Each structure stands twice: as structure tokens, then as C-alpha cells.
Amino acid sequence: MKNIKRAVHIDFHTMPGIENFGENWNAEVFAQTLKDANVEYINAFAQCNIGFSYYPTKIGIKYPTMKGDMFGSLLSACHKHGIVVTAYINVGLNHEAARRHADWLRVDKDGRIIRGDRSANFFRTMCYNTDYREYLLKIIEEICSYDVDGIFCDCMCLEPCYCDRCTSDMKNQGIDIEDGKAVLDFAYRVMLSISEDIRKIVPKDKYLFLNGMPFYDVRNYNSHIEIECLPSGGWGYDYFGAKAAYARNINKNVLYMTGRFQSSWGDFGGYKTKASIENDFFDALCNNVGVSLGDHMHPANNLIADIYSDLRDIYKIIKTYEPWTDGCNYISEIGVLTDSGGVLSKSYMGLSRMLSELKYSFDIIHKDMDFDRFSVLILPDDMRVDNELANKLKNYLSMGKKIISSGFSGLNIEETDFALSEWDFKYKGKDSSNSPYFHFTNTPPNIADMDWAIYKPGIRMEKSDTNTVLADYIVPYFDRKWDGLHGYFYTPPKCKNKESVILINSQKNVAHVSFRIFDAYYENAMYAHKIIIDELIKLFLPNPLIRAENMPSTSRITLTGKKDYYLLHVKVTYPEPRGKFDIVEEHNILPEGKTIYIRGNFNKVLRLPDKTIMESYTENGYTVIKLPQINGYGMFCLCNK
Ligand SMILES: [Zn+2]
Incomplete structure (x- = not known):
């Protein structure tokens, strides 16, 4: 179509x-x-x-x-x-029909058909099983x-339904109506089936x-x-x-x-x-x-x-x-795996923000999709690995490609150990501390030499003899808690133990960060966390598609394209927090003279849509582009014609 x-x-x-x-x-x-x-x-x-x-x-x-x-x-x-x-x-909403047919409404666990804010929209919703x-x-x-x-x-919003028909159907199917997840799964199957029926009515060419x-x-x-x-x-x-x-x-x-x-x-x-x-x-x-x-x-x-x-x-x-x-197609070289049917957690939003600030090109794909085209895969925070995925990942690594995982990712479904022997780190269980820290073994440039907060704990791990340690685990004096006498709010870092927070495996093709770093970035946006991922990607992808070291972190740089050309997108406008809102009132202006490196040799760079020729040259496999002043957004065509 x-x-x-x-x-x-x-x-x-x-x-x-x-x-x-x-x-x-x-x-x-x-x-x-x-x-x-x-x-x-x-x-x-x-x-x-x-x-x-x-x-x-x-x-x-x-x-x-x-x-x-x-x-x-x-x-x-x-x-x-x-x-x-x-x-x-x-x-999902039909208040006039709902007024006439109370038996067409979703019923909540307490038997209510009307709930929540009556001056909004979603205080009564329709059940498709009526x-x-x-x-x-x-x-x-x-x-x-x-x-x-x-x-x-x-x-088409998902909610559990305990109406007479849904409850009867669940009982007939042997579903325990006290099991909230099973009830929600049933409601979801009802929604999938109405979706199928709607598709049957709407002709294929519509x-x-x-x-x-x-x-x-x-x-x-x-x-x-x-x-x-x-x-x-x-x-x-x-x-x-x-x-x-x-x-x-x-x-x-x-x-x-x-x-x-x-x-x-x-x-x-x-x-x-x-x-x-x-x-x-x-x-x-x-x-x-x-x-x-x-x-x-x-x-x-x-x-x-x-x-x-x-x-x-x-x-x-x-x-x-x-x-x-x-x-055009979006051009990416990092694949990010999800097992979600569509809803993406905060980890994915944190990851998207982080990689966009760093100018790394990425796609998010379902674990069942083919991911061989990517040079590096990221398994963010909660991507546990079943047998089928384990086989795909093993094959992927055998092609000479690299994987970065964080938090609970890489563990088997039962969370008893890492799913694959390539993650040759010693798994020590879930991190139950609520105030842990880490310390870089070699502090990266522009980073303070200090113990850094983890914010979103994941697992505990120790290195094997052949692993490379990039950061040590630092235990706090206390966890945040109430002991009957004091509320322990002040929980400074105490000392390192023998555990690690960032490890690289012996074959140097898998890196694991022990905490839920992408969720932490969504919640806290700490520069030191972004640098961890930047350092790991640089290690695994020494010649990335886009290099834009002197562009502001607030800018966005991406590539799309097709067989004959790339389109370079440079966006410099970004919102400012004002009161409760993030506001864009006018465009930001990037001064003339910034340079961007795009992998590949292109002999012509045109500003679009006026086709003005931009100053560019090739160097070490990259096309170097000198950007003009950009008011908000600029699109450039890289080609060889
Ligand atoms: Zn129902």
C-alpha cells in the first residue's frame, strides 16, 4: 500500500x-x-x-x-x-452505548463498572467479550x-475484565481468576481476537x-x-x-x-x-x-x-x-533486542536517549527477528535468554560479532546462571543492596576518580581468571533502611570487595555491566553511566558509522539512505524544561564550522533541498563534512555522482 x-x-x-x-x-x-x-x-x-x-x-x-x-x-x-x-x-470507549448497556462494560476485580476520574475518558471501558x-x-x-x-x-487499551462472560470463560478454560497475570493474559487474547475480526471486515487494500x-x-x-x-x-x-x-x-x-x-x-x-x-x-x-x-x-x-x-x-x-x-531505509549498525510485543520499558527509552546523545545508530528488534546485519548487539537490563535465543546468540558471536549486556540480561530464564558459556563470568545472584557503588579500574578521561552510584542494581558477579575488569563493586557502609532507631539515609561507599561491575569475557566479544544501566540513565541521566556504554561500544566498534565528537550532546545525527546515497540528518533544536513542561519556542542555531565524519568515501555532499555543495574530503575511510550554520535542522545528501 x-x-x-x-x-x-x-x-x-x-x-x-x-x-x-x-x-x-x-x-x-x-x-x-x-x-x-x-x-x-x-x-x-x-x-x-x-x-x-x-x-x-x-x-x-x-x-x-x-x-x-x-x-x-x-x-x-x-x-x-x-x-x-x-x-x-x-x-475501547463508547459512553453512549455504555449508558444503555451496562452489561457491555469491563468489570474490575471489585465488581465496579465505573471507576477513577469521571471528568476524564477512561472511567468506563468496553468489554469485547460481550x-x-x-x-x-x-x-x-x-x-x-x-x-x-x-x-x-x-x-484499544489492555485492562483485566471480571464481567460475567469473561469470568465464566476463564473458569471453563481452567484459568485461576485469583491469578492477576492470567486474567490479564485472557483479556489480551480477547483483544487479539477482536483485532483479527476487525481485520477480516476491513478489506485488505484499505x-x-x-x-x-x-x-x-x-x-x-x-x-x-x-x-x-x-x-x-x-x-x-x-x-x-x-x-x-x-x-x-x-x-x-x-x-x-x-x-x-x-x-x-x-x-x-x-x-x-x-x-x-x-x-x-x-x-x-x-x-x-x-x-x-x-x-x-x-x-x-x-x-x-x-x-x-x-x-x-x-x-x-x-x-x-x-x-x-x-x-529510504534507516541505517544502523547496533541492534538492540527486546522480547516485548510492542510496549517498551523505561530501559529502552534510557538507551535510546543515551545512544542518540552519543550519535550511535541503532535499531530495536524483536528477538525472533534476524540480527546478523548488526556489528554489535545490546541486551538491555532485563533481556533473559531462552534456548532458542541462546542458539542465535552463539551463532552470532561465532561470526566474529560482539555483544554488550546489562543487569539481568544474558541470564537464563530461571536466573540460575548465564545462558551461554561465552558469558564466562561468575554469577553470584541478584544484588539485594539498595545503595551500591562502582569504581573504574582505569578512570576514563573527563570522569572524576571517585566511587560512582549504581542507582539501579541488577546482579552480583565475580571475574574469572581470563576476564578483563573495567570496574569494581564498592559496598556501602549501610543500605537505606529503618532499623528501629535510625532511618539510614546517608549510605556512603565503604570499600571494594572481590566482585566486579563491568567485565569483558576471555574471548573479548562479550561485555557485561552488572546493573540496570539503561533504566538508571532514564531515571538519573548520569554522565558517568553514559561513558561506560560509550567506552564499551568504542572497544567493540572502533570505526563507527558516524563520528561527531565536537557536536553537542543535545544534537541528533542519523543516517538514512538507499543504494545510491546517504541522507545525513543533523538536528540541533531541543526542548528546555519550563515549569512542568518541556518547551520548544524557537530553534537552536549551530554555528558554522563543526565537522562530522561519516564512514565511507563520498565525493559529493549536498545540502538539501537547495543542493548547495558542502566542503568535504575523505580521510582514513571516512568522509569528513564541514557543516554550515544550521538553524534547527539540516539534511545533507552524500553521493558519488
Ligand atoms: Zn468481560
């Missing part, structure tokens, strides 16, 4: 009581506004999370004061302008009878995205992936990078769906500045994914002209890059 470009996701959830609903709205103005803003694709409201339909439905509940067919008219107006329209339906299932599928069928280009299913379902697990149902992330509105600026690194390995058609809001969805009066949207789209370009802007339309008015005027400028620039970016 055609890759989605320059999208807008239009939220439109309307409470009852808008007496002048649609009064000033006009389908033609709506479509023309999008067309003028260079928009090619929209998610548009067929049915909202209140449960109202915006077309004259025979099955669902039409918005009471809607006249005519709002969805139908916007669909034909958009199609007239060549804009692709995917119909939005909220499948008659709601047939109702929902019929509505999707009804929407598909329009000439839609696809279906966007929202709010787009389908199941928002909330883990990308990898539903890879055969999703036509593409939309990474929903309002970075300043709760998701944070570390969420997107890790998700994109995983998503682009699952599907070739991935979008970064950010939003125009200052806070979060439903923020009618919030607009976070043009530069802030550009910042997010620069991140999308750096990660080789497409762009989408989330908006919320007023129930009586047209789209806000000034916002779409800004978007027109932004999408005009994105469009000028497309002749180069279309069909």
Missing part, C-alpha cells in the same frame, strides 16, 4: 448539549483548508469516544443535533481534492460501506491501524503504524525515539503522530508553537518515519485557519525533502 504522507489526525469527541452543532462548519472549507496545508491523509471522525456517530447510522447513535451526513460530506469533499480519508472509530462485540463489528461494517480508505481504531495494540503482536493486522506521542503532554521527549527504532523494523509505513496541543488531547485552547511541531517532525525525519499532526476540531466551527497556515509552511518543507526521503 502507498506510504502515508503529511497526515492530520482530527479528534472530534462531542459532548451532548452543543445546541449549535456544526453551525459554521462547511465540508468544502474543511477539505480546502487541508488541501492548502499540503495534507495528503487524514484520520476523520465517523464515531467518537462518547459513542456518537457523525453519519446517519442504522446501528449506532447519531449526534442528536447533527443535520445531514457530516462524515459522508467531508469524505466526498476530501476525495475530490485527492485527500486520503481513514475513518476514526473509538472501539454483545458489544457484534455491535462494534456491525458499525465498522457500516462505516466500510462508505468509500473510506481505511479504519483507525482508537483506545488502511487499518489498531491504536493501543502492541505493534509487533498485531503486525499482520495493521497496514501501517502510527506512533501516538504528544511529547510535551505526558509522553515525554524520550518516548518517540525508542518506539520509532522498533516500529520501523516492524512496518515500512510508520508515522509520528504528535499534536498541536500545549497540554494533551482535548486541549481546545492550547497550541504549542510552530517551532515545537517542527522539532517533532525533525525527529521523524531523523528516524525515517512520516509525519502526522493531531488536532481537535470545534463542534460548531471550521478548522483553525492560523494553525493550518503554519502547517502549510511546515508541510511545504517536508514535501521538498520527499524526492530524497521517499523509499
Whole structure:
């Protein structure tokens, strides 16, 4: 299917009581506004999370004061302008159906169907194991009878359900309803089965995205992936990078769906500045994914002209890059393994931040995927190794490649020892101390010679005779605890014992850091922790793809490309914490004259889109590029033509 470009996701959830609903709205103005803003694709409201339909439905509940067919008219107006329209339906929330059918709701362990903040959205959610299932599928069928280009299913959030049918089914299947994990697994299987049923209804040549379902697990149902992330509105600026690194390995058609809001969805009066949207789209370009802007339309008015005027400028620039970016791949040499179906822990967000600051190119892949193309693999923090993975890793190492693991990674599933003899370190069990330290055996440059905090303990280990020790374990005087007389808050480092914190194996192809260093970096972002990983990667990857030693750690440098050329992405804008928010108000400017080294010999470097020739030369297998002044973001083409 055609890759989605320059999208807008239009939220439109309307409470009852808008007496002048649609009064000033006009389908033609709506479509023309999008067309003028260079928009090619929209998610548009067929049915909202209140449960109202915006077309004259025979099955669902039409918005009471809607006249005519709002969805139908916007669909034909958009199609007239060549804009692709995917119909939005909220499948996890449907408050109007819920009011009429209390037996269609998820029931929590205490028997409640309504819980939490009633002034928000998620205080009651639908159970797909009730008659709601047939109702929902019929509505999707009804929407598909329009000439839609696809279906966007929202709010597929996992929660346990103890409703009568779920409980009966679990009992019939021998599931212990006191086992919280088993109950959640059952609820997840129900969600996978409704996902399959929805895919059967939506024709194969139409787009389908199941928002909330883990990308990898539903890879055969999703036509593409939309990474929903309002970075300043709760998701944070570390969420997107890790998700994109995983998503682009699952599907070739991935979008970064950010939003125009200052806070979060439903923020009618919030607009976070043009530069802030550009910042997010620069991140999308750096990660080789497409762009989408989330908006919320007023129930009586047209789209806000000034916002779409800004978007027109932004999408005009994105469009000028497309002749180069279309069909590119992300170029990486470090593979990061996960066993998750799609949800990535804080460790992956910490890792993504750390490697991005260091300018190492990486992809996150499922352990079942092929990883032979990477020069180095990282098993972050909690990546325990089953027999199948052990065989793959053994084979990978036998090809002369290298592995870095941390925390519990590398251990067998039972956590009795390391899974492979290549990890020839002595495993001493879980680290039960809550205040341990480490000390470098040779302190790296620009690092203080001191005992450094571990923050996120993992395992205890000792070296074998043939191992190389890079850091020793330092025990504290006390752990943080209450002993009945004192609360031990002050727990200084005491002395080293015979254990190690960073070890390299005898074959010099596996390094292990004993603590959960990537989780620690997400929580604490300590420079000394980043340097550990930098030193290990330098050891295993002495000639990395990108070398940018004199660029600021706040900048992002990545490579995408195809057979004939590389695209170098240099992003220098970054957010500042202001109050409770991380804010981008204008772009940062990189002064002229910084140099970047890209592995490979290229005889021409062009700044895009104007094709200005940049000063460059080759040296020791690298192309050295002298950068011009960069305002926010720059894209450069490296080629031999
Ligand atoms: Zn249920």
C-alpha cells in the first residue's frame, strides 16, 4: 500500500448539549483548508469516544443535533481534492452505548463498572467479550460501506475484565481468576481476537491501524503504524525515539503522530508553537518515519485557519525533502533486542536517549527477528535468554560479532546462571543492596576518580581468571533502611570487595555491566553511566558509522539512505524544561564550522533541498563534512555522482 504522507489526525469527541452543532462548519472549507496545508491523509471522525456517530447510522447513535451526513460530506469533499480519508472509530470507549448497556462494560476485580476520574475518558471501558462485540463489528461494517480508505481504531487499551462472560470463560478454560497475570493474559487474547475480526471486515487494500495494540503482536493486522506521542503532554521527549527504532523494523509505513496541543488531547485552547511541531517532525525525519499532526476540531466551527497556515509552511518543507526521503531505509549498525510485543520499558527509552546523545545508530528488534546485519548487539537490563535465543546468540558471536549486556540480561530464564558459556563470568545472584557503588579500574578521561552510584542494581558477579575488569563493586557502609532507631539515609561507599561491575569475557566479544544501566540513565541521566556504554561500544566498534565528537550532546545525527546515497540528518533544536513542561519556542542555531565524519568515501555532499555543495574530503575511510550554520535542522545528501 502507498506510504502515508503529511497526515492530520482530527479528534472530534462531542459532548451532548452543543445546541449549535456544526453551525459554521462547511465540508468544502474543511477539505480546502487541508488541501492548502499540503495534507495528503487524514484520520476523520465517523464515531467518537462518547459513542456518537457523525453519519446517519442504522446501528449506532447519531449526534442528536447533527443535520445531514457530516462524515459522508467531508469524505466526498476530501476525495475530490485527492485527500486520503481513514475513518476514526473509538472501539475501547463508547459512553453512549455504555449508558444503555451496562452489561457491555469491563468489570474490575471489585465488581465496579465505573471507576477513577469521571471528568476524564477512561472511567468506563468496553468489554469485547460481550454483545458489544457484534455491535462494534456491525458499525465498522457500516462505516466500510462508505468509500473510506481505511479504519483507525482508537483506545484499544489492555485492562483485566471480571464481567460475567469473561469470568465464566476463564473458569471453563481452567484459568485461576485469583491469578492477576492470567486474567490479564485472557483479556489480551480477547483483544487479539477482536483485532483479527476487525481485520477480516476491513478489506485488505484499505488502511487499518489498531491504536493501543502492541505493534509487533498485531503486525499482520495493521497496514501501517502510527506512533501516538504528544511529547510535551505526558509522553515525554524520550518516548518517540525508542518506539520509532522498533516500529520501523516492524512496518515500512510508520508515522509520528504528535499534536498541536500545549497540554494533551482535548486541549481546545492550547497550541504549542510552530517551532515545537517542527522539532517533532525533525525527529521523524531523523528516524525515517512520516509525519502526522493531531488536532481537535470545534463542534460548531471550521478548522483553525492560523494553525493550518503554519502547517502549510511546515508541510511545504517536508514535501521538498520527499524526492530524497521517499523509499529510504534507516541505517544502523547496533541492534538492540527486546522480547516485548510492542510496549517498551523505561530501559529502552534510557538507551535510546543515551545512544542518540552519543550519535550511535541503532535499531530495536524483536528477538525472533534476524540480527546478523548488526556489528554489535545490546541486551538491555532485563533481556533473559531462552534456548532458542541462546542458539542465535552463539551463532552470532561465532561470526566474529560482539555483544554488550546489562543487569539481568544474558541470564537464563530461571536466573540460575548465564545462558551461554561465552558469558564466562561468575554469577553470584541478584544484588539485594539498595545503595551500591562502582569504581573504574582505569578512570576514563573527563570522569572524576571517585566511587560512582549504581542507582539501579541488577546482579552480583565475580571475574574469572581470563576476564578483563573495567570496574569494581564498592559496598556501602549501610543500605537505606529503618532499623528501629535510625532511618539510614546517608549510605556512603565503604570499600571494594572481590566482585566486579563491568567485565569483558576471555574471548573479548562479550561485555557485561552488572546493573540496570539503561533504566538508571532514564531515571538519573548520569554522565558517568553514559561513558561506560560509550567506552564499551568504542572497544567493540572502533570505526563507527558516524563520528561527531565536537557536536553537542543535545544534537541528533542519523543516517538514512538507499543504494545510491546517504541522507545525513543533523538536528540541533531541543526542548528546555519550563515549569512542568518541556518547551520548544524557537530553534537552536549551530554555528558554522563543526565537522562530522561519516564512514565511507563520498565525493559529493549536498545540502538539501537547495543542493548547495558542502566542503568535504575523505580521510582514513571516512568522509569528513564541514557543516554550515544550521538553524534547527539540516539534511545533507552524500553521493558519488
Ligand atoms: Zn468481560
